[in-house]
Amino acid sequence: MAKIGVEQSLTNVQQALRDRGHEVVQLRQESDANGCQCCVISGQDENVMGMQATSVQCSVIDASGLTAEEVCQQVESRI
Template identity: 35%
Template sequence: MKKRVLIEDSLTEVSQYLSKKGLNVSNLNKNNLNSCDVIVVSGQDSNIMGISNIEIEKPVINARGKTSDDIYNQIVETLK
């Protein structure tokens, strides 16, 4: 089964890269936060989707300063 990754809308290139690597990638929104294996955020804001006190039970990867390949490798390591 493919691992499901939620990703912020601003990370289009990363999203395309992860899809090509075989991951099931969807856009991150308030309604699907817990229906994934991992979440990738841009790191531009200190909160997710404008909510600073949100609690997420899934691993969150900060994409700031990382290449698409770095993010992919971090997802693989996180989901081992």
């Protein structure tokens, strides 16, 4: 399956994606997104990690207001 970067605070999303067979890496800094097909951020500290910069070559999903299931659906629709 896909390699997905997920912000550390989104543990429920990380687990839901793992349950669906995806490889999940925690995003601690922008370089952690290298090789990811999609990244999920909490939206609380939007753009603190620079995830909206054009240097990131993957889709970025803002998980604020979404359930873990809704995030999974968005991830799978973008990969």
